[in-house]
Structures are given as structure tokens and as C-alpha cells.
Amino acid sequence: MLQQTPVVRVLPIWREWLDRWPTPADLAAASPAEVVRAWGRLGYPRRALRLHAAATEIAENHGNRVPEDHAELLDLPGIGSYTAAAVAVFAFGQHYTVVDTNIRRVHARLFSGKALPSKSLTAAETRLADQLMPEGREDSVKWNQSVMELGALVCTARAPKCDDCPVFDQCAWIAAGRPEPDYVPKGQSWHGTDRQVRGAMMAVLRHSPAPIPVDLLLTDRAGAEQLAARMERPEQETTDMLEKLWSLPAPPEQRERAFQGLVRDGLASRQGDEASLPG
DNA sequence: TATTCGTGGCA
């Protein structure tokens, strides 16, 4: 849940999930549709499916206990290098190097003298993180957590609070005179993209208690008016979501592509002329 | 290595 998502937004959903599905087997017993609905608006709904798939593997192949072994964690769906290390360290107290976006930024500034870490995780960054981490097992837990917190609360991406920084005097970026980033991070586009259309379609599918005619999902506002004449009107809340979807400035081929993407990712299923969340 | 994939708060 925390992958690319702020902690404060995750907390309430996380509590709901643990309350509803206390063990991996409980989550595995739920349907993908239930899981995606419970995911709500956390974003990147594929993560919900992968978490469900991971729970299924854990229930079936790991005795319903989250594996402590780093390699076994890494084998689970949706678990990559960061999450495997984070679970091994923070849940089981093991000695692994955690490299998340906060830690990368702290290292870039404090030790490399750069404003931002490189675009994608490099071998050099991993090497640096490994070298910096203390050898002791308990110290490694404190270290990973501390550097992460420093990045999240003080050494932030925008407007870092250098006045409050405990290692201000040792910072290579400060010493270098706070140089600008050596590249321009290109922001994630949104308006007019497939993700925007996918998001609007997912909102419809999450809200609809019944399967939705695919035509309603793929049309624009003009087409919707024509369809309304020969189609039963969905309930109000679903209609509100459909209105948002129809109002997007997306050509028919983009809507089709977005829907097919959802089907391919297992987030939507199509039966005949109707679409719904996957059973 | 570079892209793709949601959502919402905040500057």
C-alpha cells in the first residue's frame, strides 16, 4: 500500500484491511472484486490484485505466515527490492539495506552533493547505501528507519528544512552551495492520458453494484445521449461516475485501449456486452 | 534503462 503512496493516505485503509482480513488466508478468500473495492481510491489498483495474489501464495505455500526469508519475500507478487528489504528489516529485524525514495534523496544530498537522486535506482546508489549502513543487526534497523524519516520529514523533495537538519554541517549538497538538479524531472502527465481514462473507468466499476454495459463505458457524452434512449439508466451514484468518464476529452480508440488495458491487467472483466470488476 | 501505472494534498 505504501508503494508510491503517502503514509497518511494509507493508514485508514490499512486499518480497515487488517480488521477485515486479519491473516493472509482471510484476504485470499476474498474475491478480486471485493479487494479492489476495498482498495478504494488509494491509486494503482494493480497493487490490490498483487497483494491479493501474494496473500494467496502465502496462505497456500507458506503456512499462512509471511515468510521471513528475503528471497522468498522477493518471489511474492508485487514485492520488489524495496518492499522485500523493508519487511525483512522492519518486521523481522534482519540486516538488509532499504533504499526508498527518501533514503535515495538523503544520500544524494548528504554524500553525493546533488539536489536529487538519479532518475532510476543505480548500482552506485545501492553500493553507497550498503557501505553506509552499520554492521550491527539492530543498528541497521535504526539506521534504515532514521534515514528514511530524515528524508520524509526534513530532507524533503521540495523546500527541505535545512535549518532543522541534524547533519547540516556534514551535507555535501550544502557545502557545494545547493546546486540545482542536473536534470529536469519530467512530471507524470495526467490530463488526456490513458491513466486518466482508466481511473475514471475504475471509479465506475467500483461504484456500480451491477455489471455495466460496455457501450456505456466506451462512449463519450454525445454517444451517451444516444444510448440513453434505448438503455436502462444506472443508479444515480454510478451515473455520476459515468458522467465524469464521458466528459473526458478522449477519442473512442483511447477509451477502447484503456478498457482493454484494464482487462489485460485483470482489473476489469467482460462478459458479453457487460463489464464489471473481476469476480 | 525507460515507461507505464492513480490519486490527492500542497506550494
Added chain:
DNA sequence: TTGCCAAGAAT
């Protein structure tokens, strides 16, 4: 208001 960006993973 617009753009940035957040405990990344898969391909």
C-alpha cells in the same frame, strides 16, 4: 490554478 510528488514494481 498548475505542477510536483509520494515507504515502487513490472515489463
